[in-house]
Amino acid sequence: MIKEISSTQNPTIKILVALQDKARERRKSGEFLIEGVREINLALQAGFELTRILFCYAIANAEELQLLQSKLDKNVAQIAITEEVYKKIAYRSGTEGIVASAKAKQNQLTDLLLPKNPLILIAEAPEKPGNIGALLRTADAAGVDAFILANPRTDLYNPNIIRSSVGGVFTMQIATGETEEVLTFLKEKNISIYAAILQEAISYEKQDFTGSTAIVMGTEADGLSEEWRKQSTQNIIIPMQGKIDSMNVSVAASILIFEARRQRGFKE
Incomplete structure (x- = not known):
């Protein structure tokens, strides 16, 4: 089921902005953000566990998004967001309108x-x-x-x-x-x-x-x-x-x- 978020003040969006901006929040939650189709696919290939995927229909390539969605575990939350929300959480300009959160590895x-x-x-x-x-x-x-x-x-x-x-x-x-x-x-x-x-x-x-x-x-x-x-x-x-x-x-x-x-x- 796809959830929709249109407000930059949504609690989930505030959490994602904190993950993007603050190392302390990444350490505390054990999660981080991945931006871009290539990077998300590489993370999946490397066995990283995604927790959410957020996409802006107005920006994302429909074919790439559909292919990516077909690879996701059923437990990954799927969230459709507006351009305003996407710009709030995106680190880079000119990316493909898709952001994911994932669990960090321990790297021992x-x-x-x-x-x-x-x-x-x-x-x-x-x-x-x-x-x-x-x-x-x-x-x-x-x-x-x-x-x-x-x-x-x-x-x-x-x-x-x-x-x-x-x-x-x-x-x-x-x-x-x-x-x-x-x-x-x-x-x-x-x-x-x-x-x-x-x-x-x-x-x-x-x-x-x-x-x-x-x-x-x-x-x-x-x-x-x-x-x-x-x-x-x-x-x-x-x-x-x-x-x-x-x-x-x-x-x-x-x-x-x-x-x-x-x-x-x-x-x-």
Whole structure:
């Protein structure tokens, strides 16, 4: 049965606006919003449990909406909304008139299913959602086996992460944890740690990444914490040719992770 909501003051709409705007509300409820047909389909493929789907008939493509509705569990609430209501809850302009709410996953390190010889990308304490989204796109493009956030400073289901990752937050195996937890996990799994850090480093071109590999990136402002320098298998650098001594973290990660992928051979 399809419910209809036409008021921006409706209690359900107020809840959804809070989920869109506030990390505290996402943590408290265990839910988050997904905007756009592609992203919702990717979430369904990844096994995320949808709780509601809201659609504006005046904006949504009827064929895409019908196809999406055919994939939904019967317990998912379906709500038709007006353009005014849609604009109230939409994070992006120009999307397809469809928004869903979903239950967040726990993203525990112990939930990761790794192959025998994994390739992992790790980011420590990234603050900017746009950078996290770009890192997820890189991880997806390179076909890494897992993406780990160490000491995260923003929640994984921030709407800007979902937007900037173009749904990559749903295509990757993702885990979060404190740095010490992540280090312990990697050592227990006998995964070599290659930290992108200046001290005691060699050029990434000289490093063999064909074994079990975790490439670790820090923030552009502060780099990696001391724990990574001390406990890494090898620190690596990207030699700089210009006068600026740093580059965007997602660009640097792309260089390193695709070198690892090149050494391992690209998947067909």
